[in-house]
Amino acid sequence: MRAFIFPGQGSQSVGMGKALADASPVAREVFGEVDEALGQNLFRLMTEGPADALTLTENAQPAIMANAIATLRVLEREGNVRLADKAEYVAGHSLGEYTALCAAQAFDLSTTARLLRLRGQAMQVAVPVGEGAMAALLGADLDKARAIAAAAVEAVVADGGGAQVCTVANDNDPGQVVISGHRAPVERAVSLAKEMGAKRGVLLPVSAPFHCPLMQPAADAMAAALADARIAAPLVPVFANVHAAPIADPDAIRAALVEQVTGMVRWRESVLAMVEAGVAQFVEFGGKVLAPMVKRIAPDADAVSVVTMDDLENLLKTM
Missing domain, CATH: 3.40.366.10 (Malonyl-Coenzyme A Acyl Carrier Protein, domain 2)
Structure with missing residues (x-):
């Protein structure tokens, strides 16, 4: 087939x-x-x-x-x-x-x-330009990516960032998951990626945060x-x-x-x-x-x- x-x-x-x-x-x-x-x-x-x-x-x-x-x-x-x-x-x-x-x-x-x-x-x-972002989490499966996104939201909210969105946008393959949402938690997820078990996080050159709420x-x-x-x-x-x-x-x-x-x-x-x-x-x-x-x-x-x-x-x- x-x-x-x-x-x-x-x-x-x-x-x-x-x-x-x-x-x-x-x-x-x-x-x-x-x-x-x-x-x-x-x-x-x-x-x-x-x-x-x-x-x-x-x-x-x-x-x-x-x-x-x-x-x-x-x-x-x-x-x-x-x-x-x-x-x-x-x-x-x-x-x-x-x-x-x-x-x-x-x-x-x-x-x-x-x-x-x-x-x-x-x-x-x-979404106004600059307010959203996307990032690829390399060496992360779906569960790990979700955990990194949640931790990033929690950290930004704890810093007084207000309500935030950061969710999985693309489950591409076993070692590449893309997250999307407000810029602050997406950037925080990139910085958290390695310590939470991913190989690395990479911000993507996109103009809007696709496939998220x-x-x-x-x-x-x-x-x-x-x-x-x-x-x-x-x-x-x-x-x-x-x-x-x-x-x-x-x-x-x-x-x-x-x-x-x-x-x-x-x-x-x-x-x-x-x-x-x-x-x-x-x-x-x-x-x-x-x-x-x-x-x-x-x-x-x-x-x-x-x-x-x-x-x-x-x-x-x-x-």
């Missing part, structure tokens, strides 16, 4: 999609449709930069999606492959869940692009947008971030996407659940982030990243 998986924020880089678009009219068509849906030349930003504009959440999210969908569409149309014939499940990390749903035709491409633009904008304005205004905005969005039953079930379990009902998908904004990305559990369900191969489209995570979670699984035309040709030989 096989799962198609799709990366989240952080996998963007200037130049993304250019080689694919140069080689394939199918890819150019995808980028053109996204540009039209958004009313901007996102593809030029992807290929030419500047990097700081591409990194803005409202641009990075649709750009990462467009690059992954273009890669998949080239496989499907030039390789004569049907997703439903080659994958039993789809899944994505954070915004990648929208990409997965687009890949499985629950959302059309234009709707996906517009929803991700809105999602990026809503997440950016939910501080994102509730963004969750409300997405609830309103998704209420009006057409969601079809996906061709194959999607493993939802917040459930680490497959869902296919449109109403369940809508609810999971709203919950995802403030909820934890249960990526490690999702991969283990897919393996338990019989998935032996994971194919990451448009990035090189998730496949290494999969190998750390499930060393016996086959995990490949597909970014270039050569990658696509090699993948076709294994299908």
Whole structure:
């Protein structure tokens, strides 16, 4: 069995999609449709930069999606492959869940692009710049990360910091958990990490504290947008971030996407659940982030990243 998986924020880089678009009219068509849906030349930003504009959440999210969908569409149309014939499940990390749903035709491409633009904008304005932060706790499992986050909140409150939020945002793999919340406790967690048993804590260069309760205004905005969005039953079930379990009902998908904004990305559990369900191969489209995570979670699984035309040709030989 096989799962198609799709990366989240952080996998963007200037130049993304250019080689694919140069080689394939199918890819150019995808980028053109996204540009039209958004009313901007996102593809030029992807290929030419500047990097700081591409990194803005409202641009990075649709750009990462467009690059992954273009890669998949080239496989499907030039390789004569049907997703439903080659994958039993789809899944994505954070915004990648929208990409997965687009890949499985629950959302059309234009709707996906517009929803991700809105999602990026809503997440950016939910917390004033400088008030929130995120950090990776390396060498920490989920329980250890939760203990470090709780200790950090307790320490800041004891210092007179008032009510604080610091929770686990992403359970990525057995040795990498990301925390999110108010800046003071997140910074305190970084300083506490080593003495509490993690290898180290590293502040992440992000503009907002994603996947924590501080994102509730963004969750409300997405609830309103998704209420009006057409969601079809996906061709194959999607493993939802917040459930680490497959869902296919449109109403369940809508609810999971709203919950995802403030909820934890249960990526490690999702991969283990897919393996338990019989998935032996994971194919990451448009990035090189998730496949290494999969190998750390499930060393016996086959995990490949597909970014270039050569990658696509090699993948076709294994299908």
